Amino acid sequence: MDRFQLGIEIALSVLLLVTIFYSLYLGRALSVLRRDRGQLDALISSLQSSSAQAQSGIDHLRQTTELVGRALGKTVESGKSLKRDLAMLCDRSETLAQQLESLLPAGRVAAKAAPRIEEIPEETSFRSALRLKPDEVRTMKPSGSKSAAERELLRALRQKQG
Numbered sequence: 018m019d020r021f022q023l024g025i026e027i028a029l030s031v032l033l034l035v036t037i038f039y040s041l042y043l044g045r046a047l048s049v050l051r052r053d054r055g056q057l058d059a060l061i062s063s064l065q066s067s068s069a070q071a072q073s074g075i076d077h078l079r080q081t082t083e084l085v086g087r088a089l090g091k092t093v094e095s096g097k098s099l100k101r102d103l104a105m106l107c108d109r110s111e112t113l114a115q116q117l118e119s120l121l122p123a124g125r126v127a128a129k130a131a132p133r134i135e136e137i138p139e140e141t142s143f144r145s146a147l148r149l150k151p152d153e154v155r156t157m158k159p160s161g162s163k164s165a166a167e168r169e170l171l172r173a174l175r176q177k178q179g
Contacts, residue, residue: 110173113166 163171 106173109169113170113173116166117170
């Protein structure tokens with residue numbers, strides 16, 4: 018039994034040596050973890066502050082987006098209103114232009130057929146407005162004796178020239 022006892026003691030000694038070396042390795046690993054724990058804590062705190070800054074940035078961006086969205090909505094609504102107004106003015110000017118076109122040929126035929134009659138002052142100012150230069154149209158004031166269509170046409174001419 019002496020040999021058997023010696024074999025068991027050698028086996029136990031080898032296992033004891035392996036355990037000692039493994040515990041030394043684990044001790045070093047634990048010391049590295051303890052040393053790096055401070056860095057890990059610093060990393061966690063910087064991550065928390067970064068996430069807090071990101072959240073405040075997102076909130077600020079959301080508020081800014083809402084403000085810009087409202088302003089853009091108001092601009093779009095005003096643009097739609099202006100578009101409707103311009104469409105209405107275009108339609109009215111088209112109607113007036115068609116009326117003028119229909120009156121001009123009839124007036125030319127009547128002027129050629131009839132002897133020259135003194136022009137009515139309203140017609141004179143209206144016809145002269147058609148031959149005015151852009152600067153003269155801008156400075157021209159509508160008179161009270163003109164019809165609403167003539168005043169509107171003169172206003173449209175001023176806007177077009179200006």
